[in-house]
Amino acid sequence: MTKTVAALQEEMTAKGIDWLFLTPSPNFRYVTGYKALPLERLTLLMLPSVGIPKMIVPRLEFILAKEHVKIECEIESFSETDNAIDIVSTIASGTVAVDPYMWSEKLLKFQGHMANSTFIDATSLINVVRTVKSEAEIAALVEAGRAIDWVHEQVSAMAFLGRTEREIGEDIKALIFESGHETVDFVIVASGPNSASPHHEVSDRILEEGDVVVVDIGGTMPSGYCSDCTRTYVVKQIDPTFQHYYDILQNAQIKAVDGSLIGVSCEDLDSIARNILKEADLSDYFIHRTGHGIGLQTHEDPYIVQGNKHKLVEGNAFSIEPGFYIEGKYGARIEDIVISTSNGPINCNNRPRNLIVVH
């Protein structure tokens, strides 16, 4: 983390940024090692472009902060009746890059009290460190992938017919915990026509023979790193037209994983999957981007989307998840987490990608 602080300060100096303000968030945790909760009281890391960072914490979290902050840092606490914003404004001024996840009420207070300062989004600054995963981070993502693969393995043997999406979802939730995740972040069990809604969660719909079921699940491991994996199941029998579409999707997904190479731009990677679906007249039904970065958050940079000219570098981690969604009928998605390395892409998810028949 000392390396992270140095890298951020170097980038800040190059960009003319005087301060980086981080409130409890994945960025805060990444830089400090301290997993604080975002609450109404101010907890703030103030990183200057030169010198030792300062942290402002509520008095009742002082012991906690001292214990968990892993970087060299002056920690100052304030009591319930102090105005924490006043403390900050006497220390910092200039161009301040703020945590993209800072609550607006806090940013508005800073803007109100620090009229001569300019506040900018810290995303591009933070991305310099966070989008390039270290060996330990890659190992954590591989571990998370293995855990969620185990869950999909159990799902493929589960009873589907006659049960509701919600019941199946509850079973999956328990399995995600059992697999070693610390939290369950989302459970999508989208059956029949619901499979055409990419972010559908669960409903009381009862599963019928012939239903397509998109199962998109993820959680956070004790390491803080996230899993996210989608497989498409079908109850007992497969509609031949759907199977035909699915084969095209599967080919698109595999080609995009194989194409996740260093130097390829995010938008070109998106095009690999999109063009294959286009040739089969399915691209109108592929209504979202090919993928999103992943790490301490399920969604982070880099996004695999048209318009993103970022070229993949060693250690970028992201999902490859093309899909098609035909409203009122059915949909499908296949998703793996992939890491680009000089030895080619690492695929964190290794369950079969074909349509899986369940009963």
Added chain:
Amino acid sequence: MTKTVAALQEEMTAKGIDWLFLTPSPNFRYVTGYKALPLERLTLLMLPSVGIPKMIVPRLEFILAKEHVKIECEIESFSETDNAIDIVSTIASGTVAVDPYMWSEKLLKFQGHMANSTFIDATSLINVVRTVKSEAEIAALVEAGRAIDWVHEQVSAMAFLGRTEREIGEDIKALIFESGHETVDFVIVASGPNSASPHHEVSDRILEEGDVVVVDIGGTMPSGYCSDCTRTYVVKQIDPTFQHYYDILQNAQIKAVDGSLIGVSCEDLDSIARNILKEADLSDYFIHRTGHGIGLQTHEDPYIVQGNKHKLVEGNAFSIEPGFYIEGKYGARIEDIVISTSNGPINCNNRPRNLIVVH
């Protein structure tokens, strides 16, 4: 919820606010009924002071939004390559109150694209509706209280001696789910000297005879409403000095609950507990406010703290949780959720408040 929209619009007109912008948050859920996740793509409720609200959603969440939004609302979707901020800026301008929980990166984008608009914190506007709980909300908080009381009942029969805080915490986590909560929001098992750190979570410290153990736990029910309750336990035997301090604390907590009457100001309510601890020379060790509001969030207005002149009204819901914390030695806290009504305070938590001996 139609009533909520009308109440907000009336308040906006009175205050000269042209628009209310809400992104996925407890406020967004409260106003629309739609529990959307805060993500990088923009989901925005745009409520004008007069007229029908508009919602901007990503294309892949359009079906979901149509299904879950419970207010009259025009829903417009945008695709992955559209600029959602441009869409918003062609519709709205003027004084815009923004969700206090909106991510700063989004507020900064609005500020950059809508140079002639003024952005203010929507907290005081939102509080007009959210701090006054309806009968259904009171019932939901009572239900949440009953569930967490059941967990504390199990905890009082649990094995403590020789186990770690983390192990006990894992058991409690499972019990919180078993009690009907949908999520576990926090589990504090602070033993021995750790009990002097109010927001300590769990550690690998092994519990010994004579340890004080502060157990502060909470979660969210399927209704969306939160529980939060603290009891203090002691392993096998009680230090007489600690028992003496604790008796004073218990008296302070009971008096503050009894004093949670309509018309009493939040700071005067804080003083009830604080003065009792002061008389016993314990007030220097009571390093936090007496309580926080609760509802769809564990912490929300009104805060029971010095400086808050808000006078309690029918339907305010908040914690009463005085404590004392002697660094290096021990600490204690007793916490109930209380609702002020014209029939006197409703206490949502009803487990014994005395020091509970465990083994």
